Amino acid sequence: xxxxxxxxxxxxxxxxxxxxxxxxxxxxxxxxxxxxxxxxxxxxxxxxxxxxxxxxxxxxxxxxxxxxxxxxxxxxxxxxxxxxx
Numbered sequence: 001x002x003x004x005x006x007x008x009x010x011x012x013x014x015x016x017x018x019x020x021x022x023x024x025x026x027x028x029x030x031x032x033x034x035x036x037x038x039x040x041x042x043x044x045x046x047x048x049x050x051x052x053x054x055x056x057x058x059x060x061x062x063x064x065x066x067x068x069x070x071x072x073x074x075x076x077x078x079x080x081x082x083x084x085x
Contacts, residue, residue: 004027004030004031005031006031006033006035009025009027009031009035009053010034010035012025012079013035013036013039013046013053013055014035015024016055016056016057017055017057017058017059017061018057018058019035019046019056019057019058020022020057020058020072021057021059022054022055022056023054023055023056023057024052024053024054025052025053025054026051026052027051027053029049031045036048036053039055041064041067042061042062042064043059043061043062044059044061045059047048053080
């Protein structure tokens with residue numbers, strides 16, 4: 001990605017969950033990592049190495065159970081994306 005954007009990165013990673021091949025993003029500057037943390041929490045096949053983030057799709061995600069999201073509603077947006085998976 002030519003610019004650091006957590007929103008664009010999240011969209012690409014969530015789309016990568018549907019991909020038959022690995023999806024990799026290389027960040028020029030580190031952006032927020034909420035999506036990566038949540039994907040790990042749901043046991044997605046996600047790997048972090050330096051500035052590279054990769055996700056392998058077609059893996060069934062596992063619900064961690066009850067999740068409390070505090071603060072503004074936008075912080076729960078990852079669940080909107082995961083809910084469609």
